[in-house]
Every structure is written in C-alpha cells, then in structure tokens.
Amino acid sequence: MKKTVEKVAIIGAGPGGLATAIALRKQSIDAHVYEKAKEFRPVGGGLGLMSNGLRCLDAIEPEIAITLKLAGCQVKRVTVNTSAGETIRTTESTMMAKYGQPFLTIWWWRLQQILASALPPEVIHLNHSYIGFEQNENTVITHFDNEKTVDSDLLIGADGVNSTVRQTLIDDGQPRYLGTMSWRTVINYNKNNNLLPPNEVVVMRGEKSILFLLNLGEGNMYWGARKVLSDSSLSNTATEVKSRVLKEFADWIEPVRKLIEATDAERILERPICDKPPLKQWSYGRVTLLGDAAHPMSPLAGQGANTTFEDAYELAECLCNFSDLQTALSAYDNRRIQRTAIIQTLTGESEKGLDKPTQQTNQQSQQEREEFQNWLYDYNPKSESRLRPWKEKVVI
Ligand SMILES: Cc1cc2nc3c(=O)[nH]c(=O)nc-3n(C[C@H](O)[C@H](O)[C@H](O)COP(=O)(O)OP(=O)(O)OC[C@H]3O[C@@H](n4cnc5c(N)ncnc54)[C@H](O)[C@@H]3O)c2cc1C
Incomplete structure (x- = not known):
C-alpha cells in the first residue's frame, strides 16, 4: 500500500514526540522532532509507567521497554501514610500479576534520554522553537523562531500542556x-x-x-x-x-x-x-495533536505519559493502515478522544477532591474503581478490545 505520509514534523521532544518519531520511523516514515530546548538537561520529576503505557512502548520498540525496566524502579508496594507518619494502608502492587507489566517509576529525564537514544541523532533538532504553520492540500509548512521552515506531509503538536501548536490550531485559551x-x-x-x-x-x-x-x-x-x-x-x-x-x-x-x-x-x-476541557476534534487537515498537547490532565492517576504512549502507538498504526491521510487522522481521533476525555475528566474531578477529607470507599465504589482500573490498565495494542469505551461515571 502507498504510504499515507512520507515526511512528518513533530513539535516537542518530550515522551510523546520521541515515542511517536520512533514508531513512525519503524514504519519507514521520515519523522523529525523539533524541540525548543537548546540541550537535553536533567529536568522533570518522577513518573509512573503502568501496563497500558508500557505495552504500547513494547509494541513500538521492545528494546525501549527492556531498557526502561532496567533503569527505573519496579514498585513492589504502595504505602499510604498520614502527614503525622501513621500508616493508613500498605498494598502489594498487583500490576505484574494482573496485567503482566510492572508498575515502573522513572525520572522524566531518563525516560527522555532512553527514548532519544533510540533515534538517529540527526532527526532530533534542538533549539527549534515552533511559532506557526500554514497548510494547503499538499503540504504543511512549519515555522521556527530561528527563521527556519520545514515542509512536511503532516505536523504533530506534541509540545505539552502549554502547546503552541494547539493554540495556532484551535486557540482554546490557557490551561485551567x-x-x-x-x-x-x-x-x-x-x-x-x-x-x-x-x-x-x-x-x-x-x-x-x-x-x-x-x-x-x-x-x-x-x-x-x-x-x-x-x-x-x-x-x-x-x-x-x-x-x-x-x-x-x-x-x-x-x-x-x-x-x-x-x-x-x-x-x-x-x-x-x-x-483543559476535552476536545471533540484533534486533527485538522494536515495537523494533529498528541500527548499533553491534546489531553492535558491532572497527574493524580499517573496517566499523562501512559496515555501519551497509547496516542503514539495508535497514530502510527492509523497512518500505516489507512489509505489516505484524512481517513487515518479521523480514525486516530476516533480511537483516542473518547478514552482520554474520560481519563481527563475523572482525574480532574479527583484533583478537586483533594479539597475534601479522605473518604472511606464503600464496597460498590471499590468495585467500580477496580472495573475502571481494569479498563485503564488492560489497554493492549494486540487486542481489538482496547478500543471499547468506558461505560459510566466512576470515582477514582
Ligand atoms: C507533578 C506531575 C507529576 C506527574 N506524574 C506523572 C506520572 O506519575 N505518570 C504519568 O504518566 N505522567 C505524569 N505526569 C505527566 C507527564 O509528565 C506528561 O503527561 C508527559 O510528560 C506528557 O508528555 P508530552 O510529550 O505530551 O509532553 P511534555 O512532556 O510536556 O513534552 C513537551 C515537549 O515539547 C517542548 N516544547 C514546548 N513548546 C515547544 C515549542 N514551541 N517548540 C518546540 N518544542 C516545544 C517542551 O520543551 C517539551 O520537551 C506528571 C506531571 C506533573 C506536572
């Protein structure tokens, strides 16, 4: 089948942009990453990678998942204490037993380094701050603050919660x-x-x-x-x-x-x-969004990077499996928007819940919580059932 796109420009060398470039290059698509930072520095915090994110990385490039597991920490136990130091509960992590992947904690910077090292250095363009694009039927032209421009078949905004690509594309205001x-x-x-x-x-x-x-x-x-x-x-x-x-x-x-x-x-x-409130559409013509740029969410459920890796896998799949760009991008929107909107909404509500005293969860909400976690963590690129929607509201 003729490739939907030959050349792709990705804005942002965060976990999303880098994972997407790896996934696309494996399909022989000439993907390049443009990052505003002048160099990669030891920045960022720690984050948790769960089975849904790790499975997607594994499907993109198994070596990456192996390296991450060696570099990060495989969590065995989660303890919840009060601020006075009294233990409320200790739970053994069931991630491996239930979902076949560890609960892995890692430094954002190490994750970035490991992903970047899986790409040829010449496709990562540092010191390129995106400022705007123009598109027509045949191409998209991307502009950077260093006066360089790049022509490509597709532009992907993976430039984080304060995404400038999203601002140019949709202009839906500042994060809330x-x-x-x-x-x-x-x-x-x-x-x-x-x-x-x-x-x-x-x-x-x-x-x-x-x-x-x-x-x-x-x-x-x-x-x-x-x-x-x-x-x-x-x-x-x-x-x-x-x-x-x-x-x-x-x-x-x-x-x-x-x-x-x-x-x-x-x-x-x-x-x-x-x-930000969930969007109804991420892709317009030859431009789309991915990761925090598409679905910025509270970090309370530890799903920012994990859902970003789901995006990377699905976008590469859609670009390779559909015969024209518009069909591929609308399939990508269809696969991703509903799922991430649910996670965004629920994590946002839970973040606001920090305001209230810790509540005892009753048996019913505990069961709903487990069902929701199954839906979240079961996401498996090898199974069609990953695309099933979540049925109802739940407190997480
Ligand atoms: C306190 C906190 C804790 C978190 N904990 C977790 C967790 O446990 N688990 C989890 O999964 N997620 C967690 N997250 C979220 C996670 O860090 C992000 O969801 C994830 O990094 C998203 O990846 P991304 O590539 O979309 O965006 P980012 O990581 O934000 O990367 C965007 C990249 O784009 C670059 N960029 C921005 N603007 C431009 C421009 N104009 N031109 C060129 N480049 C540009 C940036 O420099 C950056 O490198 C946490 C977030 C916070 C704030």
Missing part, C-alpha cells in the same frame, strides 16, 4: 487551574532515610495536601508535594519557592520537613496543576 499547587524534585536516594523504603511508593496525606515519594532507580528518588491553594501565582525566586513549600508543609512530621530543608532550592520546580 485545578486548584492545587505542586512542588517537585529529584534528589539522591539515601537508603537510610526513614521515609521511603526501596522499591516502594509512599503517599502521605495531610489536610488538603498530599506528598508522593518515589524510588526512581539508579540512586535517585522523587518527592512531589501538592496543596490545595487558591493562589496559583509562582514565587519570584528559588529561595521563595523553598520557603513557600516549607511553610505549607510546616505541620508535617520532621523527616518530611528535613527532606524539604535538605533539598537544593534551585532544584525545586513549582507548578500549578492544570488541565
């Missing part, structure tokens, strides 16, 4: 603040710390606040603190950021305060947690 501020960083993992045992994820819950502690493998750990705050303005300096998080977590147990105190202020990233 979900009412929670976050502070996060990656630091060296000290085995003798009394907060985070090896191979564990620890979640601590305080009043209108939550702290995630993740082992990331290779001697690194992540702490990510979130608090419900009406004020979403950013601090002016790194010192102010650190003072703010120390103030907001002042009534937490001493080891938490010490952990924050011991962190280099320059390395704490302060961000408001935002999303």
Whole structure:
C-alpha cells in the first residue's frame, strides 16, 4: 500500500514526540522532532509507567521497554501514610500479576534520554522553537523562531500542556487551574532515610495536601508535594519557592520537613496543576495533536505519559493502515478522544477532591474503581478490545 505520509514534523521532544518519531520511523516514515530546548538537561520529576503505557512502548520498540525496566524502579508496594507518619494502608502492587507489566517509576529525564537514544541523532533538532504553520492540500509548512521552515506531509503538536501548536490550531485559551499547587524534585536516594523504603511508593496525606515519594532507580528518588491553594501565582525566586513549600508543609512530621530543608532550592520546580476541557476534534487537515498537547490532565492517576504512549502507538498504526491521510487522522481521533476525555475528566474531578477529607470507599465504589482500573490498565495494542469505551461515571 502507498504510504499515507512520507515526511512528518513533530513539535516537542518530550515522551510523546520521541515515542511517536520512533514508531513512525519503524514504519519507514521520515519523522523529525523539533524541540525548543537548546540541550537535553536533567529536568522533570518522577513518573509512573503502568501496563497500558508500557505495552504500547513494547509494541513500538521492545528494546525501549527492556531498557526502561532496567533503569527505573519496579514498585513492589504502595504505602499510604498520614502527614503525622501513621500508616493508613500498605498494598502489594498487583500490576505484574494482573496485567503482566510492572508498575515502573522513572525520572522524566531518563525516560527522555532512553527514548532519544533510540533515534538517529540527526532527526532530533534542538533549539527549534515552533511559532506557526500554514497548510494547503499538499503540504504543511512549519515555522521556527530561528527563521527556519520545514515542509512536511503532516505536523504533530506534541509540545505539552502549554502547546503552541494547539493554540495556532484551535486557540482554546490557557490551561485551567485545578486548584492545587505542586512542588517537585529529584534528589539522591539515601537508603537510610526513614521515609521511603526501596522499591516502594509512599503517599502521605495531610489536610488538603498530599506528598508522593518515589524510588526512581539508579540512586535517585522523587518527592512531589501538592496543596490545595487558591493562589496559583509562582514565587519570584528559588529561595521563595523553598520557603513557600516549607511553610505549607510546616505541620508535617520532621523527616518530611528535613527532606524539604535538605533539598537544593534551585532544584525545586513549582507548578500549578492544570488541565483543559476535552476536545471533540484533534486533527485538522494536515495537523494533529498528541500527548499533553491534546489531553492535558491532572497527574493524580499517573496517566499523562501512559496515555501519551497509547496516542503514539495508535497514530502510527492509523497512518500505516489507512489509505489516505484524512481517513487515518479521523480514525486516530476516533480511537483516542473518547478514552482520554474520560481519563481527563475523572482525574480532574479527583484533583478537586483533594479539597475534601479522605473518604472511606464503600464496597460498590471499590468495585467500580477496580472495573475502571481494569479498563485503564488492560489497554493492549494486540487486542481489538482496547478500543471499547468506558461505560459510566466512576470515582477514582
Ligand atoms: C507533578 C506531575 C507529576 C506527574 N506524574 C506523572 C506520572 O506519575 N505518570 C504519568 O504518566 N505522567 C505524569 N505526569 C505527566 C507527564 O509528565 C506528561 O503527561 C508527559 O510528560 C506528557 O508528555 P508530552 O510529550 O505530551 O509532553 P511534555 O512532556 O510536556 O513534552 C513537551 C515537549 O515539547 C517542548 N516544547 C514546548 N513548546 C515547544 C515549542 N514551541 N517548540 C518546540 N518544542 C516545544 C517542551 O520543551 C517539551 O520537551 C506528571 C506531571 C506533573 C506536572
């Protein structure tokens, strides 16, 4: 079959843009990635890769999934504590037993490095900040701030939650603040710390606040603190950021305060947690969206990167299996929009729920939660059943 596209320009060398380039190049499509950063630097926080994301990466390129599993931390246990340090519950991770893939935690930067190393270096163009495009029946011309332009058959906006491609394409305004501020960083993992045992994820819950502690493998750990705050303005300096998080977590147990105190202020990233309402259409002519640019969501369910890898797999599949671009892109929209809209909506509601005291889940909602998790984590590129829609509303 004649290829739907020969040349593709992808904006953004985050997990989504890189995974998509790998998937397309494996199908002999000449995909190039354009990234505004001047170099790849050790930035970002820790994230969790689950069975749905890992299966898609495995289907794109098995070597990547193998390397990630060696680099990251395979989580055995999740413990939920109070901010006073009392254990609410400890659960063994059932991800491997139930879904055949580990619950893997890894540094965003290592994920980026591993994905980038699976591409020929000459197809990643750093220091290319996207500023606009024009399209006609035959081509799309992309413009960068360094005055370069690129002609391609398809432009993919994988440029994150503040996507400029989405702004040019749809112009649907700024992300909306979900009412929670976050502070996060990656630091060296000290085995003798009394907060985070090896191979564990620890979640601590305080009043209108939550702290995630993740082992990331290779001697690194992540702490990510979130608090419900009406004020979403950013601090002016790194010192102010650190003072703010120390103030907001002042009534937490001493080891938490010490952990924050011991962190280099320059390395704490302060961000408001935002999303956008789901879109009805992602693809227009020769331009489409992917990852956080298409479906920015609260990180509470740890699905941002995982759903992004689903997008990458499905977009490459559609471009290879349909005979013309418009049919391929509308199939991509059909496969992805409903699923990601549900996850976006539910995670957004849960993020707003941080405002309320922790509730006991009754048996019915526990069952619904498990069904929802099955739908989420069962996503398998090798099975047609992955495209089944979720049936109803659920509290996650
Ligand atoms: C606190 C927090 C915790 C999270 N935890 C998890 C988790 O546990 N699990 C999970 O799955 N996800 C998590 N996420 C979400 C996850 O980080 C993202 O969903 C994921 O990285 C999306 O990938 P992406 O490639 O679409 O976008 P991004 O990772 O945002 O990458 C976008 C890329 O585009 C580049 N770019 C932006 N603008 C331009 C431009 N104009 N021109 C060129 N390049 C541009 C950026 O520099 C960047 O490299 C978390 C997010 C946050 C904020």
